[in-house]
Amino acid sequence: MLAQLEQALAEEDPKFASSMEGTRRGGPTRLRWIIGVTGVVVGLGLVLVGINTTMWVGAAGFAVMVAAVAFSLTPPRRGKLAVVRDDGTAGPAGSGRRQKSGSGFMDKLDDRWDRRGRDGWS
Secondary structure, three states: HHHHHHHHHHHHHHHHHHHHOOOOOOOOOHHHHHHHHHHHHHHHHHHHHHOOOOHHHHHHHHHHHHHHHHHHHHHOOOOOOEEEOOOOOOEEEOOOOOOOOOOOOOHHHHHHHHHHHHHHHO
């Protein structure tokens, strides 16, 4: 029953379903934290070596520290939500229909033009 509800949600609103997939309260994973801390330590070591040698080594160390912190704080990428269809095939949610990119100015103009043609305006 729960699988059917999940499948119906994925078919109706695939954007919402994919945003809800794999959510957890912990934030970044433990491996990302370990890589981040290691990167900060290595970058700090390069900054200290750069003080004694050349400025470029210190700049590279600072760049390593910034990249490590950015990597550890960004959430991991998630896979696409798959939907099992009635005929038994599996595929990404919402693959059969076209998604609008947003409600921008051009989309609104297109909608107004379509409504104008349907309603018989001249």
